[in-house]
Amino acid sequence: MTMHVPTTPEFKANAHAALGNANLQAALRGSRGNFVAKRAKARAALPEFDDLRDRARDLKNAVLADLDLYLEAYERQVTASGGHVHWAETAEDAQRIVLEICRAAGAATVNKGKTMIGEECAINDALAAAGITPVETDLGEYIVQLRGEIPSHIIAPAVHVTVPEVEAEFRKAHTHLPPERDLSDLAELLREARGVLRAKYFEAEVGITGANMLIAETGHSVIVTNEGNGDLSQSLPRVHIVMASLEKIVPTLEDAATILRVLARSATGQEMSVYTTFSRGPRRAGDPDGPEEYHVVLLDNGRSGMLGSDFQDMLRCIRCGACMNHCPVYQAVGGHAYGWVYPGPMGAVLTPALIGVEAGGQLPNASTFCGRCEAVCPMRIPLPAMMRSWREREFAKHLTPGAVRYGLGIWAYVASRPALYRIATKVAVAALRLLGRGTIRALPFGGGWTGERDFPSPQGGTFMAQWKARR
Amino acid sequence: MSARERILGRLRAVVSGARIDGREARVAERIARAPKAAVPHQAASAGTARMTLFMTKVEAAAGTVGRVSAMAELPKALAHELRRRNLPAVARVGAEPAFAGLDWGSIELSRGVGRIEEPVTLSRAEFGLAETGTLALASGPDNPVTLTFLGETHFVVLREADLCGGFEDFWAAWRARGLDPRTINLVTGPSRSADIGQVLQLGAHGPVALHVFIVADPGDIVVPPT
Numbered sequence: 009m010t011m012h013v014p015t016t017p018e019f020k021a022n023a024h025a026a027l028g029n030a031n032l033q034a035a036l037r038g039s040r041g042n043f044v045a046k047r048a049k050a051r052a053a054l055p056e057f058d059d060l061r062d063r064a065r066d067l068k069n070a071v072l073a074d075l076d077l078y079l080e081a082y083e084r085q086v087t088a089s090g091g092h093v094h095w096a097e098t099a100e101d102a103q104r105i106v107l108e109i110c111r112a113a114g115a116a117t118v119n120k121g122k123t124m125i126g127e128e129c130a131i132n133d134a135l136a137a138a139g140i141t142p143v144e145t146d147l148g149e150y151i152v153q154l155r156g157e158i159p160s161h162i163i164a165p166a167v168h169v170t171v172p173e174v175e176a177e178f179r180k181a182h183t184h185l186p187p188e189r190d191l192s193d194l195a196e197l198l199r200e201a202r203g204v205l206r207a208k209y210f211e212a213e214v215g216i217t218g219a220n221m222l223i224a225e226t227g228h229s230v231i232v233t234n235e236g237n238g239d240l241s242q243s244l245p246r247v248h249i250v251m252a253s254l255e256k257i258v259p260t261l262e263d264a265a266t267i268l269r270v271l272a273r274s275a276t277g278q279e280m281s282v283y284t285t286f287s288r289g290p291r292r293a294g295d296p297d298g299p300e301e302y303h304v305v306l307l308d309n310g311r312s313g314m315l316g317s318d319f320q321d322m323l324r325c326i327r328c329g330a331c332m333n334h335c336p337v338y339q340a341v342g343g344h345a346y347g348w349v350y351p352g353p354m355g356a357v358l359t360p361a362l363i364g365v366e367a368g369g370q371l372p373n374a375s376t377f378c379g380r381c382e383a384v385c386p387m388r389i390p391l392p393a394m395m396r397s398w399r400e401r402e403f404a405k406h407l408t409p410g411a412v413r414y415g416l417g418i419w420a421y422v423a424s425r426p427a428l429y430r431i432a433t434k435v436a437v438a439a440l441r442l443l444g445r446g447t448i449r450a451l452p453f454g455g456g457w458t459g460e461r462d463f464p465s466p467q468g469g470t471f472m473a474q475w476k477a478r479r
Numbered sequence: 480m481s482a483r484e485r486i487l488g489r490l491r492a493v494v495s496g497a498r499i500d501g502r503e504a505r506v507a508e509r510i511a512r513a514p515k516a517a518v519p520h521q522a523a524s525a526g527t528a529r530m531t532l533f534m535t536k537v538e539a540a541a542g543t544v545g546r547v548s549a550m551a552e553l554p555k556a557l558a559h560e561l562r563r564r565n566l567p568a569v570a571r572v573g574a575e576p577a578f579a580g581l582d583w584g585s586i587e588l589s590r591g592v593g594r595i596e597e598p599v600t601l602s603r604a605e606f607g608l609a610e611t612g613t614l615a616l617a618s619g620p621d622n623p624v625t626l627t628f629l630g631e632t633h634f635v636v637l638r639e640a641d642l643c644g645g646f647e648d649f650w651a652a653w654r655a656r657g658l659d660p661r662t663i664n665l666v667t668g669p670s671r672s673a674d675i676g677q678v679l680q681l682g683a684h685g686p687v688a689l690h691v692f693i694v695a696d697p698g699d700i701v702v703p704p705t
Contacts, residue, residue, distance in 0.1 A: 039677040059517035067516075070509060076490040077506040089659075095483040147683055148674035164674065171676040198672065198680050205684060210595055225510045228663075236628045236670040236685025243624050243662075254486070259510050261653075265646035266516040279536070280611040283685070284665040291661050296573070297592040297625045298618060298661045308486045316493035 012130055012158050014363055016347035019370040026341040035168050036342055043333035046277025047384065053279075060269050065388045067263045068324040071224075071255075072315060078224045078257045079306070085227025089289030091302035102307050103134035106216070106249060109303055113247045115140055115213040121231060121238030122146040123218030124162055124327060125251040125307050127349045128362070131216065142216075143208050145237035147201055154181050160343030160351065163275050163329040168342050171197070205237070215241035215299070219252035220326065221267060222304070225260040228286040229304060232271060234278075239285055248287070248299035253307045255323040261286075267326055270386035275328040310362045318397045322357050324387040331381035331391060337374050346371060353381035353391045360398050369407050372398035430472055437466045515647050522610040522645020529609045529644055530693070536612025540668030541681055542689040550636075550694050554583045557634060560690055561586070561599065566632060570601045575621040577603055577636065593625030600630030600686075604666075606652060607637045607691075610645035613667045614691065615653070617660040627664055633686040635666070640696050 015022055026032055051057045071078050083093045096102035102125075110118060118135055120126060120142055132142040132153070144153040148165035152158065154177045159165030166174075175191045182204055191197055217238045219229040229250045231238045242248040258264050264286075272278040291298035314323055332338040332352025343351035348368075350358045356375060360368035372395035381391040402408050403416075422429050440448065440463075447462035457463055468474060480488075494502070524532050537544045547556045561568055569587045571594075572578055578588075578601070593600065602622040604614040614635050618624035627633060643649040653663075670685030681687055 042677060054519055054521070056517045056519045060519070063516040073494065074502050074506045076487045076494070077502055079487065079490075081506065081510060095481070095486050097482045097486060101482060145684065146674070147672045151674065164677070166674050167677065174675050194675050194678055194680060197675050198683065201675075202682065202684060206595060209684075224506075225513065234670065235672045235683035237683070239624070239628045239662075239664070240684055243618075243628065254490075259506075260513040261650045262513045262515055262646070265650065268646075269516075269519065278540075278667075280540075280613055280665070280667040282540070282666065282668050282670055284613075284667075286663040286665075287661060288659075289661060292619065292659070294620050295618065295623075295661060296620055297623045302661075306486075308489075312486055312489035312493075315490060 012133065014348040014367060016359060016363065016368050016371065019345060019347060019374060022345035022347055023341040023374065026345045031170055031173065032168050032342050035170050036339060038170075039164070039167050040339055043276065043329070047274055047330060047333070048277075050273035050277040050279065054269075054273065057270070057273065060266060061386050061388055063266050064270050064326075064386060065324060067258065067266060068387060071257050071259060072320060072323055075254065075257065075315065078259065079254060081224040082222050082227060082257055085223075085225070086289070086302075086304055087227075089227050089302075091227070091289045091304060094303060094305045096305055096307045097309070099129040099307070099309050102129040102251065102305050102309075103131060105305050106131055106251070107134060107138050107140075109247060109249055109301075110135065110138075110140055110214050113213050113301070115247075117141045117143060117208070117212040118214045118216055119209060119212040119241040119245060120144050120146075120149070121215065121217035121241040122149055122165070122233065123216060123251045124349060125218055125253050125305075126216060127158060128253075128309065129251070129307065131251065143205075143212065145205055145208070145241050146233070147198075147235060147237070150201065150205065151177060154178075157344070158349065161329060161332065162327050162350065162354075168344065209240045209244050212241075212245045214247045214249060215243075215245040216249045216251060217242050219250050219256050219304075220271070221258050221264050222252055222256045223259075223261060223264055223286070224257055226286075226288060228261075228264075228288045230264060230284065230286050232268070232281045232284050234276075234282045236283055239283055242285075242287060243298055246299060247301040247303070248290075250287070250302075250304045251307065252304060253309070254311050271326055271328055274330040274384065274386040314361050319357065319361050319394055321389050322354070322361065322394060324389055325354055325358070326387055327354075328386060330384045330386065334380040334384050336376055336378060336380075341374075353395070354389075357389075357391055357394045357398065360401075365398060365401050365405060366407060369398065369402040369405075372396075372402070430470070433470045433472070437470055440466050513650075518645065518647055519610065522608075522647060524609050524644050529642060530639070533607055533609035533612055533642055534693075536609065537668070537691055538612070540612050541671070542612065542668045542691060544691040544693065547692050547694045549697060550577060551581065553578075553636065553692060553694065554581050554586060556692055557601065558584060558586055560634065564632065564688070566599055570599045570634070571597055571626060571630065572601045573619075573621050573623045573626060575603050592623045593629030595629070597626070597629045598631045599634065600626040600632075601634045601636070602626050603636040603638075605641060605656065605658065606649055607642045607693075608645055608649050608665075609642060611667055613665050615649065616664040616666060617658050618662040618664065619660050624662055624664060627666060628670075628685045630686050631682075632688040632690070633669070634690050634692065636692045636694055638694050638696065642693070
């Protein structure tokens with residue numbers, strides 16, 4: 009198994025490669041717009057949707073104001089139900105805790121429901137290095153694991169993979185099946201994966217899932233899925249480990265309902281996902297199934313540092329993926345270009361906070377600031393404003409490339425001197441007019457723009473000139 | 480100092496302006512009060528409209544639903560569904576008391592947890608939510624959780640009286656019933672995935688089909704005069 013090192017600092021090169029990758033572009037074309045249309049339909053069917061977004065934002069803000077106390081209340085409930093809470097300051101701590109539990113359970117195989125915190129902690133790599141086989145059971149995660157990749161979307165991990173690529177991967181991996189079998193339709197592919205993974209559920213000693221929410225009132229962890237794999241992964245093995253981050257807390261069951269009402273609608277356009285499971289502690293006396301041990305690994309990994317900062321609002325995120333589904337940049341380059349676990353607008357804000365602005369500082373630059381991410385965010389997170397904050401920090405830390413700093417410096421000098429600015433824009437308008445009428449096909453120093461598309465030539469003088477004429 | 484204390488310490492340092500006493504009371508009160516959010520109109524249905532909404536929503540989620548006049552009629556209704564779907568006359572169940580004492584006729588009932596091949600499973604849901612066509616099942620010996628996920632076709636019985644409008648009356652009813660199962664499983668339709676080619680297909684890992692039997696309350700049955 010390969011170790012996945014973040015390639016976030018190479019975002020520009022990644023994005024360039026992604027744009028030239030015909031297979032990836034075909035996959036992105038195939039999915040583009042699907043999520044957008046489904047969310048729009050679900051939103052239109054629920055008149056209270058925007059009210060619920062306000063409530064969801066407010067309840068999460070209340071939790072963040074007293075996060076320490078809510079976490080303690082949650083921990084008390086988990087302990088009272090016979091479960092164990094483990095606190096992890098870093099991804100390495102989380103790896104160590106999970107490995108200790110797995111070793112104590114004598115695990116050779118670990119089943120994984122979908123967990124982004126698991127991805128953040130590179131838990132598969134850690135398990136494999138310790139001689140324990142991790143098996144991804146979410147169909148998309150399974151495909152991605154077979155390909156030796158990481159997910160490219162937080163709710164559709166294999167959105168970048170085409171159907172022929174899935175077939176090729178299954179033929180390579182499922183060598184126990186007859187090579188001449190027919191895999192020409194989607195139903196056959198699904199049946200095969202179902203059969204292979206069904207057997208695996210019964211082999212694992214430990215099941216790891218994520219958590220969409222942790223409920224302070226009751227000590228429940230909540231997972232929201234469509235496939236049922238997260239439930240088989242937690243119900244069949246002897247040990248269930250939940251990997252969750254600090255900010256997943258909601259106060260009560262009612263608050264969980266508020267989040268659920270906006271989550272699936274924002275993610276897939278469903279009113280409810282198929283399976284929403286509230287788990288609390290190990291199996292009860294007399295229970296014939298369910299795990300005998302229940303562990304929750306609570307991960308910080310930089311989040312406590314976001315509290316009280318310009319990026320606190322990001323801790324409201326419920327990982328629905330609406331921002332990336334509506335992002336023109338994500339839709340053009342896909343998730344892998346972002347180089348790490350969290351892609352799209354939410355990734356552009358979260359990644360620098362978790363791995364540092366030095367490594368992740370390029371991501372907030374990959375935005376047109378069109379604002380669609382904020383417009384669709386169920387938790388009303390001001391994503392563009394936070395991306396701007398990261399740009400300021402990047403600039404302040406002198407991480408911005410020389411050409412950009414130099415250009416911004418010139419622009420600032422000119423823009424803060426109105427007379428000079430007017431002369432400069434007049435000259436620029438005249439010069440651009442010389443280059444073409446209507447459209448400009450080639451722009452000196454602007455090949456990055458005109459290489460792919462024409463540049464419109466200015467119409468009717470500068471804004472200031474037009475303003476003067478109309479007064 | 481433990482990781483726990485260091486993490487909590489960092490969180491406290493951010494909110495240190497506030498007095499701890501006041502904050503503790505605020506959190507305890509917030510949890511105890513459990514305020515309701517803006518209740519969607521579709522969660523506030525009642526009577527026949529509620530039943531119609533529930534059935535519509537189950538079907539919208541690719542499930543199917545039928546009504547049964549009394550629990551005693553359940554075996555007949557199940558046998559009919561099994562025949563209609565070309566399924567074997569078998570069913571896997573837990574120790575659900577509501578199923579005890581029923582005459583299952585030609586259906587071969589087996590009791591226990593879900594096994595690797597499970598063509599037909601039968602459970603009883605504690606509650607239903609009309610808002611979204613959702614079933615709420617409680618894990619335990621009566622209805623083992625694995626039956627919900629390993630059955631190729633999962634049949635679920637819901638008593639008509641257990642049908643709630645939405646999350647608000649559901650959570651209130653849930654608390655009132657005093658249950659503490661390891662899992663509360665909210666199920667809305669059969670399992671599905673769009674991970675292959677972004678095309679939605681039913682039957683990913685869990686059931687390929689989900690059918691709900693809504694069983695009328697004994698008091699509702701009008702015995703026709705002989």
